[in-house]
Amino acid sequence: MDPDYLPFHANPSKPTFRAPVGAVDAHCHVFGPADKFPYHPKRKYTPCDASKQQLFALRDYLGFSRNVIVQASCHGTDNAALIDALQTAGSLARGVAVVDPEISMQALEAMHIAGVRAVRFNFVKRLVDSTPREVFLGIAEKIRKLDWHIVVYFEAPDLEDLIPFLKQLNTTIVVDHMGRPDIAKGVEHEEFQRFINLMAENENIWTKVSCPERLTLTPPDYSDVVPFARTLVERFPDRVLWGTDWPHPNMKSHTPDDGQLVDVIPLIAPTEELQRKLLIDNPMRLYWES
Numbered sequence: 001m002d003p004d005y006l007p008f009h010a011n012p013s014k015p016t017f018r019a020p021v022g023a024v025d026a027h028c029h030v031f032g033p034a035d036k037f038p039y040h041p042k043r044k045y046t047p048c049d050a051s052k053q054q055l056f057a058l059r060d061y062l063g064f065s066r067n068v069i070v071q072a073s074c075h076g077t078d079n080a081a082l083i084d085a086l087q088t089a090g091s092l093a094r095g096v097a098v099v100d101p102e103i104s105m106q107a108l109e110a111m112h113i114a115g116v117r118a119v120r121f122n123f124v125k126r127l128v129d130s131t132p133r134e135v136f137l138g139i140a141e142k143i144r145k146l147d148w149h150i151v152v153y154f155e156a157p158d159l160e161d162l163i164p165f166l167k168q169l170n171t172t173i174v175v176d177h178m179g180r181p182d183i184a185k186g187v188e189h190e191e192f193q194r195f196i197n198l199m200a201e202n203e204n205i206w207t208k209v210s211c212p213e214r215l216t217l218t219p220p221d222y223s224d225v226v227p228f229a230r231t232l233v234e235r236f237p238d239r240v241l242w243g244t245d246w247p248h249p250n251m252k253s254h255t256p257d258d259g260q261l262v263d264v265i266p267l268i269a270p271t272e273e274l275q276r277k278l279l280i281d282n283p284m285r286l287y288w289e290s
């Protein structure tokens, strides 16, 4: 583990908010354990191990039913830890993989059987070396045959440049963490409005209203992020997902309390109907009904 790496919370609080039965944590990771699933040699950070057993225990503790497990950059394109977790969880988890452009259809089909339903394209420069867009387009073509979608991770200043590429993908796209808006600039700033307009104009684009702990300017008080997430939930109730982001890689400001993160949900999705769409209907449609 890196010397400045903050491990996940050892004793998160029990959330006050009771998630509806069947709720999905649609963004979380498993890391290692390194002795069984080594981290990638070209990784940009070395996390603390965060096992499938710990993830599933947290799921139950927080009152959730299912997980969507996302391959993180520290495991590169070796999806073994992810696949192992999916095989243990069976129908209770689905996965998002990161793959090499040369991957065979046979390998992709095996991943599909294990529960993978998407690939992730990461554009965050501190996490990955850049990948040429033609390479991503090649992967997009391959996975089209399996009816998977594409999860993209980028930061708000990079969106303008990425828009033509996102349009080229021509499939369902899920944007991680609301496109990482700069909270200091506010909801009305052109950067966040650009993201809202992108979703308004492209019905194939979804987003995760996740990661107040990464975006807030006032940790561990997440209220400054609420207007951003709530705007998206109310405007696009059928295209939003929510996740813990456990075990919260690369946090620098504080160690998030997962129970406190769950308690943000009723602030961003204030009605039972919005909560049901966010936590059940939308993730089930995207990850379980295909």
Ligand code: 0GY
Pocket (backbone or CB within 6 Å): 029, 071, 072, 073, 074, 122, 127, 153, 176, 214, 245, 248, 249, 250
């Ligand atoms: C997240 C966020 C981060 C890390 C990764 O793939 C990754 O390593 O996504 C981050 O550092 O912002 O979604 O887990």
